[in-house]
Amino acid sequence: MAEATGAMTAGAARAGLAARGVIYALVGALALRIASGDGSRQADRQGALEEISARPMGAVLLWSLAIGLVGMALWRLSEALFGAAGPDGRTWRRRLSAAARCVFYTFVAHSVSAFAADAGRGASSDEQSRDVTARALELPGGQWLVAAAGIGVALGGVWVGVRAGTRSYREHLRLGGMSRWERRAVDVAGVTGGIARGAVFTVAGAFLVRAAVDYQPDKAKGLDDTLRSFADAPLGRLLLACVAAGLVLFGLFSFAEARWREV
Template identity: 35%
Template sequence: MSARRLRHAAAGLGETIRNRLPLARRTPPLASLIEGAARVGYGARGFVYLSAGALTLLAAVDLIGAAAGTGGAAGWLAEQPFGRVWLALLGLGLWAFVGWRLLQAVFDADHEGADLKGWATRAGQAASGVFYGLLAAGVFEYLDEVGEATSQAADRAESIAENQEKAALILGLPFGGLLLIAAGLVVLGVGAGNIVRAFRDDFEAALACPRAFCGTATALARIGYGARGFAYLPLGVFVVLAGLHARSGEVTTTAAALEALEAQPGGSWILGLTAAGLMAFGAFAFVEARWRRIRPPRDLKIA
């Protein structure tokens, strides 16, 4: 059976079920479900970055011990009342965002096209999906640790140790140092790409927001993407140095890399500005959750 006939058969089966089962008739169309999941996903991303930025800002003004990366939002959430419920909701929201990234990358939901620029954009969306998938898996790992007497410092030390263990495995491979350098360059490339997007992208084109608000939304996006890109740079430098020196102990996390940045002259100001930018990125994600143009593919075929 051809792919087209298979899709038509699946559509016919779905229509039959909707006609015969009262509950199925009340189920929203697939396109509406996809749009809703995507908006929930953008909201979950907004919460992660808004929380990470707020915690990092508190660290910059010495109100808490250390900066927090994207995983720090889950750690903070786990300590709140009904922590398991909030973590489960956040994890499900992030998985919804992963699903939307899959539709963007594989089925070209944003109509980026199949030229070089389109494929580059969709490759970035695929990489983003992998990142948020790992983040969502990490959120669910916290479910087993809710209520345990672990400090934020202990969680950060465990994350660093896990990253260093992975780096040691890479260094143990043939040309491991070069592989680790390449990984660091990828992180630097992601950071630089976000900074370029901050200056070049037309964020307003993807939004259906009120005209009077679009300027504010664009400003949030430019500040947020710039700060997000800058936050990746110290981590990329550490990974490259680990590959050059063949020492896995130099690999760290985003939060620890920002903390090292704070120790430099004027570091508290730089960290504070970066934190404010991450909060702007989170705020823009909430704007996307409300007003982004979501166009689910009518026909789920690989484009």
């Protein structure tokens, strides 16, 4: 019974990691289009779903993605309840992190399944970010809450980037099952992709803090607007292209995790 449960959890985890990889790879590809001058589609989860729905068998692919994300949520729930793999897998810190990720991926799975059910356009990440920020600012102490959330997101981005740069992900991978070439490829994707992902989180958090300080929810940015903001920096299109390529690489790294991660 325990072996069957473990196999189901592992299957759910690998399906979820693969689904995450699809989303990040598509968002990165859409951001590369923006860097090349084609900004016709949002570079966020909504844009990725629209890209999938426009393909042959799009509905099937969307539902497969939703199922994979449900698997990711169930895997994180299992880690929160029973502990994760590794020596520190049963610590309160790992359990709390797993619980937060379970909530996040439950929301993502719901949004993908809702999109697949009616194949309609929902709110973009930018619209959602502004709406949530506006509601939060109206609460008592709302400015402090939004600022704290922004600082948390920014620090989380720094943490993601540092962990990627130090290759801490290796502790969760079955390195013995890889060839030397595969380990090198995974390191390139893991380090570059993780740093790019962390940079996006950090910039998004900074915009959220600015929205709180100025009491202007329109200054909060979702994923698409955050990515587009890189284009406003010096050598902007080149910088955006580098970040976008990094997100594509993180998508590929997620596929590698789906194969080699210990769960």
